[in-house]
Amino acid sequence: MIRRVGPPPVKGQKYTQRSGAYAILPMPGGVLLTGQQGDWLDIQLPGGGIDPGESSQQTLHREVREETGWAIAQPLRLGAFRRFVYMPEYDMWAEKLCTVFVARPTRRICDPIEPDHVTLVLPWAKAIDSIGNDGDRMFLQRYAAGLA
Template sequence: MIRRVGPPPIKDRKYTQRSGAYAILPVRGGVLLTGQQGDWLDIQLPGGGIDPGESPQQTLHREVREETGWAIAQPLRLGAFRRFVYMPEYDMWAEKLCTVFVARPTRRISDPIEPDHVSLVLPWAEAIASIGNDGDRLFLQRYASSSV
């Protein structure tokens, strides 16, 4: 059973299952994150939905490159969580199954190519306090307490 993080599903609401892969990316000085700009800067672990035919690792490489501009190596699965959310960019309610990895950023290839995304490095405590969802925060806290 995958742990639910965040609010429970709303009774009688239909949710579409959406699997994704997300990365904790330790770097000198903290952790590499992505910020999605909108009405506010939503700070997130880089990652996103798994496309048909992709493995979680392929998704991780693609999404980190799109959202941060960095290439990564040695992804290691840390665990998973699920959350029930509305995804306005897709106009749908989703049960997101989020697999979290830790990986080593190897080199910056470009600026982020995902629209409205910026890459940023934050110290661990600031990253944990600033991250936009409870599942990402849970995994950042666990990783930081055991590795940093």
Template sequence: MIRRMGMPPQKNRTYRLRPGAYAILPLKSRFLMTAQVTPEIDVQLPGGGIDPGESPMHALHREVMEEIGWRIAAPRRLGAFRRFVFMPEYDLWAEKLCTVYVARPVREIAPPTEPDHVTLVLSASECIENLGNDGDRLMFQRYLALLT
């Protein structure tokens, strides 16, 4: 069973399954993150939805490039969680199935192309303090626990 994070689903809502791939990207002693800056600042693990017919690995590489402009290598699965949320950019109630990987940042290629996203480089404590959802924070803390 995959752990639910955040609010339980509302009984009167229909949710569409939206699988996604996300990355923890250690860069020396810091971490690459993305912030969606509108409608308010939301710090997130880079990544996003897996398009129909797309593999999780392809989606992970594409989404990281779109959101922070970096190429990555050697992704390995850390875990997964689910969230029931409204996605205003798609006008969609979604059951987000979020699979989180740890990958090695290789090189910055370009600025983010995803609208309203900026790249952040944060310390571990800044990540824990600022990540905008409990699932991202849980996976990040799980990663840090593996290091000790």
């Protein structure tokens, strides 16, 4: 069973299952993250939903490139968590199944392609304090402590 992180599902609410792949990207001096600008800067592990016909690793490469502009190598699966959220950009209640990898950023190839995304490199402690969701934070803490 995949561990739930965050609030439980709302009783009576129907959820669409949405699988995704996300990356911890260690860099000298910290970790490479994405920030999504809106009413506030939502700091996240780069990643997103798996498109039909894509593997989780294909998704990881695509999403990291779209959200940060970086190419990656050697993705290694660390684990998974699930969370129940409302996704306003899709007007959808989702049970997100989030698979987390660690990968090596190899080179910056472009600016972020995703609208309203910025690339950040934060020291580990600041990244853990700033990350926007509890599942991402849990995996960052485990990785930083050498437990993942």
